[in-house]
Amino acid sequence: MTVFHMMKRIKYxxxxxxxxxxxxxxxxxxxxxxxxxxPERYPSWAVEAGRQENGPGWRQxxxxxxxxxxxxxxxxxxxxxxxxxxxxxxxxAQYQIQRSDRLPALEASVGRVRQRTAGEAGLxxxxxxxxxVNLGMTAxxxxxxxxxxxxxxxxxxxxxxxxxxxxAAHITLVAAVAEAYFAERLAEEQQRLTVxxxxxWQQSLDLTRKLKEGLQGNALxxxxxxxQVAVAEADLALRxxxxxxxxxxxxxxxxxxxxxxxxxxxxxxxxxxQLRLPAxxxxxxxVRRPDIRQAEQVLIAANADIGAARAAFFPRxxxxxxxxxxxxxxxxxxxxxxxxWSFTPQLTQPLFQGGRLRAELRLAEVRKSVAVVEYExxxxxxxxxxxDGLAGxxxxxxxxxxxxQVVTSAGRRSYLSRLRYQAGQDSxxxxxx
Numbered sequence: 001m002t003v004f005h006m007m008k009r010i011k012y013x014x015x016x017x018x019x020x021x022x023x024x025x026x027x028x029x030x031x032x033x034x035x036x037x038x039p040e041r042y043p044s045w046a047v048e049a050g051r052q053e054n055g056p057g058w059r060q061x062x063x064x065x066x067x068x069x070x071x072x073x074x075x076x077x078x079x080x081x082x083x084x085x086x087x088x089x090x091x092x093a094q095y096q097i098q099r100s101d102r103l104p105a106l107e108a109s110v111g112r113v114r115q116r117t118a119g120e121a122g123l124x125x126x127x128x129x130x131x132x133v134n135l136g137m138t139a140x141x142x143x144x145x146x147x148x149x150x151x152x153x154x155x156x157x158x159x160x161x162x163x164x165x166x167x168a169a170h171i172t173l174v175a176a177v178a179e180a181y182f183a184e185r186l187a188e189e190q191q192r193l194t195v196x197x198x199x200x201w202q203q204s205l206d207l208t209r210k211l212k213e214g215l216q217g218n219a220l221x222x223x224x225x226x227x228q229v230a231v232a233e234a235d236l237a238l239r240x241x242x243x244x245x246x247x248x249x250x251x252x253x254x255x256x257x258x259x260x261x262x263x264x265x266x267x268x269x270x271x272x273x274q275l276r277l278p279a280x281x282x283x284x285x286x287v288r289r290p291d292i293r294q295a296e297q298v299l300i301a302a303n304a305d306i307g308a309a310r311a312a313f314f315p316r317x318x319x320x321x322x323x324x325x326x327x328x329x330x331x332x333x334x335x336x337x338x339x340x341w342s343f344t345p346q347l348t349q350p351l352f353q354g355g356r357l358r359a360e361l362r363l364a365e366v367r368k369s370v371a372v373v374e375y376e377x378x379x380x381x382x383x384x385x386x387x388d389g390l391a392g393x394x395x396x397x398x399x400x401x402x403x404x405q406v407v408t409s410a411g412r413r414s415y416l417s418r419l420r421y422q423a424g425q426d427s428x429x430x431x432x433x
Contacts (some may be wrong), residue, residue: 026146027314028153028307031300036376058174067181067267070254074177075170077255084162091155091162098155101148104140104319109133112330131333132340134324139346141318147311152305158302164297167290173253180250185268187243191245194239198232203227204432287379295378299371306368309361313350320344 058071075081114129143149208225212218251258287293323341327333350357421431 022173025144026149026307027310028146028150028304033296033299034372034376036379051372058178059377062178062193064181064266064271065263067178069262070181070250070258071174071177073254073256078173078253079255081166081169081173084166085306088159088162088166091159095152095155095159099152101141102143102152104137106135108135118165129328130203131238131266131328131330132324132326133333134322134340136320136322136324138320139318140320142314144317145311145314147308147316150307150311154301157297157304161294161297161301164290164294168294171290177250177253180246180253181265182242182268182271184246184250185265185271187239187246189268191236191239191243194232194236198229198236200224200432201228201232207432289382291380292375292378295371295375299368299375302364302371304367305364306361309357309364312357312360315347315349318348320346 059068062068062071109132111132111134112129113132114127116125116127119126141148205222205225205228208222212222247258287296320342321341323339325333325338326340327338328337332338417426417431420426
């Protein structure tokens, strides 16, 4: 029985089973995820605010309708987020390319060759024609030591890392827009307060000039009043510049000019922001953060690269085969014994490459060590951020209450000063001050 007839009798399930048997070996080391030394729970002094595994979404976190509209615009138009999404598409395509190497690539070809050969011994030359139809497989690597599979696993892990990176960019963008928006609100209110302050000092300056003209003031009081107006004018320029820069930052994050149809924003003291963070949650929940998942997938990819680098030391078996028909006449192409086939296995063993393979293996191991450090660093940084948030949740309330008391006391002083001025016990300058 010829090899051709043997190949005809092999069924597809048998071929699949053979390929599975040939690709059962893997040189990728077992990956044990590092466990950074972290407390089991977040700080116990934080105020307990209920137990939940997932924090509130940004719509529940921020109640200002203008801020919500700005976040929606940023999620649709921000250039950094769009680049992150395009990066996901690119890495997905790279993974699909790498995964295709694990399956044979079949190609069909149809050709026709017409050529003239030179004559011999005085005979005239001849014209020959040949038509061919072939179905072939070229250089399919039988993955005996798991090199192709390791490369595919590394590509998939990098694709997942890009997915988590895009989610982390989404969260970072929401936080950046909120921060820029509150900075704009603060700058706008500080500018308005500075304008009111400047108006008060200008009134004080006008009054001081009139007192001097009436010989009831002196040049020192006038110079002091002029200096206070100049300070207020400089402060107004500073506040105006800060406000413009805050708006420019907001426009950059949104990715487009701010439309006039945005709803009005709330003053800072009326912002309905959910400030409470759930306390008492296990620190293992940190691994659900997208940035940590991203670092984890990068570590998995680096570990798979070690398997591919190890497999490069061993022989590679590649198969090239074709099956088709060839005939000098198109009419007889599929008739008679016109079948042709070829089967070319090839074994390649690296012998000497000047230490390149060892250097590539060492590089893969170093990159894995770097990925381990980056993973541990990401977890520790995330734990600190959450602990800082809980610290703020536990202390900002008391600070805000104390500062509100300061504002209340200042308002009462202003009220009493106005009463004293109206009763003639204090001058208008003291009330304005």
